[in-house]
Amino acid sequence: MIMEDERRAEADGAGSKVRTFGDAEPDDYAKAFSLEGGEDFDLHVDLDAEPEHESDVDFGPVTGWRPANCLETLKTQINARWPNRRKSSDGMIGDDRHCAVVTDKPSDHCAHVRDGGVGVVTAYDITFDDRAGMCDAHAVVEAIRRSKDPRVKYIISNGKICSSYAVGQVQPWAWRPYKGSNKHTKHAHLSVVATKAAYDSTKPWVIE
Ligand SMILES: [Zn+2]
Numbered sequence: 001m002i003m004e005d006e007r008r009a010e011a012d013g014a015g016s017k018v019r020t021f022g023d024a025e026p027d028d029y030a031k032a033f034s035l036e037g038g039e040d041f042d043l044h045v046d047l048d049a050e051p052e053h054e055s056d057v058d059f060g061p062v063t064g065w066r067p068a069n070c071l072e073t074l075k076t077q078i079n080a081r082w083p084n085r086r087k088s089s090d091g092m093i094g095d096d097r098h099c100a101v102v103t104d105k106p107s108d109h110c111a112h113v114r115d116g117g118v119g120v121v122t123a124y125d126i127t128f129d130d131r132a133g134m135c136d137a138h139a140v141v142e143a144i145r146r147s148k149d150p151r152v153k154y155i156i157s158n159g160k161i162c163s164s165y166a167v168g169q170v171q172p173w174a175w176r177p178y179k180g181s182n183k184h185t186k187h188a189h190l191s192v193v194a195t196k197a198a199y200d201s202t203k204p205w206v207i208e
Contacts, residue, residue, distance in 0.1 A: 042182035043098065044123065044189050045105040046154045048167045053153070054105055065111040065119040067092055068192055068199035070151050074124065077207055078135055085135035089187035091125035108153070108191040115196065122153070122199050125187040137188040140207050144190065147206035148173055151198040156180070156189040164193070 046053065067075075071092070078085065094109035106112045111119025126137035141155045145162055154163035161178040170176045178184065192199050 042180040043101065043103065043105065043107040044109060044125075044156060044180065044182070044184075044191075045103075045107060046161060046163055046167075046191075047105070047179045048161075048170075048176065049105075049154070049163065049165070050167075051104065053163070053165050062111065062114065062119040063117055065093060065121055067124070068113075068120050068122045070192055070199055070201050070203075070205075071122070071124040071190070073202045074190070074205050074207070077205060078126065078140060081207065082129070082135040086127050086129040086131075089125060089127040091187070092123075093121050113194045113199070120199060122194060123189060123191045125189050127187050128185065141188040141190060143206050143208050145173055149205060151192045151201060153191040153193045155191075156184045158185055158188075159183040 091109065093111065094107050098107060099110035101107075108123035109121060109125075111121045113120040113122050126140060127135065128137040129135045138157045141157050144152060145155055148164070150164070152164045154161055156178050159178055160175040162173055162175045164172055166172050167176065
């Protein structure tokens with residue numbers, strides 16, 4: 001595993017080149033959702049949000065996908081801060097089963113944001129590493145929540161969700177229960193807004 005992590009660390013410097021839908025693995029752009037077998041199907045979406053908070057979905061042809069640059073920035077930051085962190089529940093692009101689901105709340109792991117004919121993935125799953133001094137993904141997203149970073153769409157962590165928009169009587173940035181079947185204990189989920197100025201911003205995140 002140590003060698004595998006070192007190999008992955010080298011891949012981290014690769015930048016956001018366009019990838020085909022088939023080449024997501026084996027580096028740590030690993031396909032989200034295929035890694036936590038046995039859990040009920042869960043799209044990592046905000047089930048409470050009004051439709052205006054969903055991205056416009058364009059199912060037109062794309063030549064490949066890339067991560068949002070702001071998520072690339074975040075991944076680089078946490079890998080630098082915790083070089084030996086576990087990545088077993090990391091996920092960026094959704095797997096085929098996940099992304100075949102047609103819903104009015106599409107997963108942000110499915111590259112439905114179109115940018116110049118390329119699909120942009122606007123969600124990132126960060127592995128919760130419970131070892132002392134390692135990457136506590138739930139603490140990372142809590143720091144992001146407290147910073148009220150305008151790039152955030154919503155965050156899912158340990159059975160709760162918060163969003164940068166109000167939901168009913170719940171104010172922006174306040175936690176509320178997450179209704180999905182995957183309670184997000186093994187990883188934390190971050191979705192970013194579908195505005196290019198936001199999702200491609202490389203401004204550093206507040207991660208602790
Ligand atoms: Zn996710």
